[in-house]
Amino acid sequence: MLQMLELRTVGAPLAGPLGEFFERLRAAGDERQFHPHPLDRAEADRRTRYDGRDLYYVLMDEARVIGYGMLRGWDEGYDIPSLGIAVHPDERGKGLSRLIMLFLHAAAKRRGAGTVRLTVNADNATALRLYREIGYTLRDMGGGRLEGIIRL
Ligand SMILES: CC(C)(COP(=O)(O)OP(=O)(O)OC[C@H]1O[C@@H](n2cnc3c(N)ncnc32)[C@H](O)[C@@H]1OP(=O)(O)O)[C@@H](O)C(=O)NCCC(=O)NCCS
Structure with a gap:
């Protein structure tokens, strides 16, 4: 099977595939674990029109979004960015x-x-x-949440 993997900056032509990906995450019940923003098509549209300092990327296989990663916080004035990640439910464990x-x-x-x-x-x-495997140090923030930190 042809496979063309590509990491790309989120931009205008990706609104449809990114919307599909968000809806798939929601259908899989991932919203409780991954909620940096709503997981719907309207948000995908907003993400693709975003023009700030924070960084949003997708991992594509051909025209399909199979992964999503972000670094946020610069827009709000923080020096340490916050990382977020989600992988398509059919593509996990790889x-x-x-x-x-x-x-x-x-x-x-x-x-x-x-x-x-x-x-x-x-x-x-x-x-x-x-x-942990990648090297993050995790500390309990209370309320069922942990904060992870890694020195680059
Ligand atoms: C957390 C997440 C990003 C990991 O992505 P991934 O690409 O599956 O990561 P890996 O391939 O390293 O697999 C991680 C583990 O998933 C498990 N796994 C294996 N096959 C799997 C499958 N088919 N489906 C789900 N999990 C699987 C394995 O235990 C694997 O660990 P190991 O390979 O080290 O033993 C992904 O599960 C995800 O998107 N979850 C929902 C969103 C989320 O929780 N994001 C993080 C919020 S802080």
């Missing part, structure tokens, strides 16, 4: 999350960041294992 995370770390470093942070639900075992 190591794609690592690829996206290392890419995001490189993008953050190029922007001058020395550290990246993230927050995660304490019951998101898959994400916790991934973040």
Whole structure:
């Protein structure tokens, strides 16, 4: 099967595929674990028209969005960006999350960041294992949330 993997900055032509991806995450019940913004087509449209300092990327297989990663916080004036990541439910367990995370770390470093942070639900075992393996230090924030920090 032909496979064309590509990491791309979220932009105008991707509104449809990104909307489909968000709806698929919602249908899989991922909204509780991943809620940086609403997961619907209107939000996909907003993301593709976004023009600020924060960074949004998609991993594409041909015309399909199979992964999504972001670094946010610069727009709000923070020096340490917050990382967010989601992989298409049919594409999990293939190591794609690592690829996206290392890419995001490189993008953050190029922007001058020395550290990246993230927050995660304490019951998101898959994400916790991934973040620990990559080298994040996790601390309990209370309320069922953990904060992860990594020095780049
Ligand atoms: C967390 C997430 C990004 C991991 O993505 P991924 O690309 O599946 O990551 P990996 O390929 O490293 O697999 C992680 C683990 O998933 C499990 N897994 C394996 N096959 C799987 C499958 N078909 N479906 C789901 N999970 C699977 C394995 O335990 C694997 O760990 P291991 O390979 O180290 O033993 C992904 O599960 C996801 O998008 N979850 C919903 C959104 C979310 O929780 N984001 C993080 C919020 S803080």
